[in-house]
Amino acid sequence: MLISPYASYLVASGLRLSGICAILINGVILSSYGTPNTTRVTQKITKMVYEILAYASETLVFLFLGIGLLVFKNPFQVLGWGTLFTTILNLNVARFLNIFICTLIVNRYRTE
Numbered sequence: 001m002l003i004s005p006y007a008s009y010l011v012a013s014g015l016r017l018s019g020i021c022a023i024l025i026n027g028v029i030l031s032s033y034g035t036p037n038t039t040r041v042t043q044k045i046t047k048m049v050y051e052i053l054a055y056a057s058e059t060l061v062f063l064f065l066g067i068g069l070l071v072f073k074n075p076f077q078v079l080g081w082g083t084l085f086t087t088i089l090n091l092n093v094a095r096f097l098n099i100f101i102c103t104l105i106v107n108r109y110r111t112e
Contacts, residue, residue: 001046
């Protein structure tokens with residue numbers, strides 16, 4: 001269960017297909033066929049291993065983003081403070097709209 005997503009990615013890459021779609025399809029198949037055929041202990045260990053791998057991968061991505069922010073030459077002097085404040089404002093407005101729309105949809109179709 002731990003090696004099959006990577007194996008499906010390698011096969012898809014070798015066939016010049018989408019590796020992301022191969023991993024997604026592999027996850028769907030494993031969730032419907034692999035999980036019922038394993039014990040509770042195996043399911044718990046697999047879940048913990050996937051959580052550790054996901055956390056480590058996320059940490060590495062943000063570490064590399066932070067390093068890239070400091071290492072590469074940034075055009076902040078050219079862009080100025082207005083761009084920074086406009087970006088923060090736009091991100092907060094987009095987040096508010098996203099949360100508002102998703103909450104509206106969820107509450108509208110709630111069965112309780």
